Amino acid sequence: MYYLRLGLLYLFLAVIGFVLAWFNAPTWVIVVVFIVAVAAVIYNNVLVMYLSNDAKKIERAMRNQRRNPLFAHVLAVKEGTLEDEMKEIDRVIAKYKQPDLRNSFEFLRNYRLGQYENAIKFAKEIKREPSRSYHLALADVLQKNYKKARSYSFDQAWMAHAVEAEIALQLKNLENYKKHMQLAIDESKGMQLLLNQATFEKELRTFKVSGKK
Template sequence: MRIVKLTLFYIVIMALAMALSLAGVRMSVALGFFALIVAAMIYRHIHILYRTNNMQQVDKFVRDRQKQPFFAHIYAIAYGTRADLINVLGDVASKYKQPTIKYNYLFNKALLEENLEAAKEAAKHIVKEPFKTYSACYIAALEGRTADMHSDKLTQMWMQPAIEAAYAHQQKDKREFERFASSSIDAARGVQKYALIHTFEQMKTDIEKS
């Protein structure tokens, strides 16, 4: 359906460019107008993915694309059950060959399954920074190895407080969990912020139930 919509959109834009040309506007100007519209669309997508703090905007963006592998995972975080998310993570991981992407999904799947050994095995195959260090620090947090929870390689600002939140969650310390979860969310933007909000909501529920 999205392919049909995009095709129709580009046909309309091209038709408009042709109409402007026939009306006496130079073709280069008409095509430039078309290029500006396309650039604006690309910028909007990039802004929603990486920069916005408008979570309603992100939510609509995710819901509209929930059939795509990457967004299927994000959608399941927000709207699915734990079992749904585990199934989606396994399915999405099977679609990627690039090690860091594939094993990052398998790492998160193992965490949800509370299978620390499987998480460690997946982490061995995550070779790209800062995700390699993030997975190692996250495992350290779950094992209570506080000296190994910190690293200068955690270059995305949301990562270190997310590790601290994971440790507080493991310790069932609701107050510290909420403090670090809030710091992590505040440091993130776009889809990452959206995913953190819903992930931490579930983790908070887990603490309250324990």
């Protein structure tokens, strides 16, 4: 659907360009119309992916662009297996060369595999804020240093709630986990909102399975 809409946009622009040329419009007018139309599409996509609070709209946009491993990873968390998540993490690390992004996904990989010592090592390699403080706080939670984990300041409100949710998860406090994870979802936007929501749903299923044993 995304590529169909993109194709229709290009067709529309071609028609507009033809009409303008037919009426001898200056070249600069045709160029400006083309730039404005393309910029509007890109701007709308950015708004959805990073600033929207509409989970359905975000998910639909991600499905349309799931060739991007960042989006495919979120969808893997939402509906895939652990193996699917690892596959998409591999794709992210293969595609993107930014050290902090790679270290954050290496942290995530080791966290999901239960290899907490390795996860902590990667958290310490992250340099830029707010990602550094967030991952260090999660690393402290994994080391059961809950007081230190709560001592960090975060620019984004959802991060503090996500840390509290992780503490509740480690302590197997379901009600506290549900409370803070829902707050994290409420405070996040765009891709992060969908990731928090998908994580919440997956962890709840894990809680239920564990409770039956």
